[in-house]
Amino acid sequence: MDLVCDRCGECCRRSTPALHQEDLALIGGDGGFDLVHLVTFRRGELVHDQIRGELVPLEQEVVKLRSLPGGWACMFLLEPESGEVTAGCARYQARPLECRLLLCKDPEPLAAAYDTGRITRHDIVxxxxxxxxxxxxxxxxxxxxxxxxxxxxxxxxxxxxxxxxxxxxxxxxxxxxxxxxxxxxxxxxxxxxxxxxxxxxxxxxxxxxxxxxxxxxxxxxxxxxxxxxxxxxxxxxxxx
Structure with missing residues (x-):
């Protein structure tokens, strides 16, 4: 199986990544994520589970990157320009853990880390x-x-x-x-x-x-x- 990302952008259109302890270094500082880039989904709130592919109530809160207004697509998704077929990411070099692990052709790495080490609001504020x-x-x-x-x-x-x-x-x-x-x-x-x-x-x-x-x-x-x-x-x- 070819395990190279096709850069179709579909994963980035469907949801945004939850942040993990490894991502705390990406918050703040020059070029880092700020509070305006983040959103908290609280305990008991319905969210789209990327592994199960359905809406489920959260057992614990998660902090995620924000979506674009009116949908679920990541705010840092760069849609293909005219004549292009591949999408991009405005923060690719400093992307969160889930983005680095996510590959639709091989979901196991993301599934293994999905519910572990997630940060909360208190880790930030x-x-x-x-x-x-x-x-x-x-x-x-x-x-x-x-x-x-x-x-x-x-x-x-x-x-x-x-x-x-x-x-x-x-x-x-x-x-x-x-x-x-x-x-x-x-x-x-x-x-x-x-x-x-x-x-x-x-x-x-x-x-x-x-x-x-x-x-x-x-x-x-x-x-x-x-x-x-x-x-x-x-x-x-x-x-x-």
């Missing part, structure tokens, strides 16, 4: 300090395990006001935590601020709750957020 405390408070109030159970109750009984209020309280706390974090950031544009927040606090609940739990979040003219159990339930723990 530290285990102590204001940001670490905010992360801990956010996990306690906005954890996906609890949200899935509340969503399950709401799908079973749309009039369950306790479930509605628990989910809405988490949405409000998530928004407040992001605002608090953004106030601490240096001057940068709104897109970069949102990216840093997605690294430190994960993706906003206003994005993940509808996609994972089949719940509709709607803001009325007076700014109040309303919740309805209508939509496809993708998260297994949220199904009645």
């Amino acid at each position: 530290g285990a102590e300090g204001p940001i670490a405390e905010l992360i801990a408070a956010h996990e306690a109030r906005c954890g996906y395990k609890d949200l899935a159970q509340w969503a399950r109750r709401l799908h079973a009984d749309a009039t369950d006001t306790a479930a509605q209020e628990a989910i809405l309280a988490a949405v409000r706390f998530d928004a407040g935590a992001r605002s608090m974090l953004l106030e601490r950031l240096p001057a940068m544009d709104d897109a970069d601020k949102a990216a840093v927040a997605a690294c430190c606090l994960g993706r906003p609940l206003t994005e993940t709750i509808p996609a994972m739990f089949g719940l509709e979040l709607r803001k009325s003219a007076d700014g109040a957020i309303h919740l309805a159990a209508r939509g496809v339930i993708h998260h297994p723990a949220a199904r009645p």
Whole structure:
């Protein structure tokens, strides 16, 4: 079998790499990955498992490279130019471990390392300090395990006001935590601020709750957020 990469770019279009301990040296410094390049997928969140080829809830959080807006393709993927057939990588010389191991013709090396030595947010921002405390408070109030159970109750009984209020309280706390974090950031544009927040606090609940739990979040003219159990339930723990 020819084990040379064809550089079709398909692997880079389907997902981005999770970062491992070996990748910490690639974060920070001149030319390294910054917080704006990273996103955290929190424990219990649905992600595409590259080995199993399906959406599964995470048992532990992972930090990954960001995708391009509106899809799963890696933000560093260089698509073939006109007349070319091979894709490229803007960070090829300093690519993460999973990128170095990934070869669709021989998946065993990636499979062997896939769940080992992954880093967490604390490896990047530290285990102590204001940001670490905010992360801990956010996990306690906005954890996906609890949200899935509340969503399950709401799908079973749309009039369950306790479930509605628990989910809405988490949405409000998530928004407040992001605002608090953004106030601490240096001057940068709104897109970069949102990216840093997605690294430190994960993706906003206003994005993940509808996609994972089949719940509709709607803001009325007076700014109040309303919740309805209508939509496809993708998260297994949220199904009645």
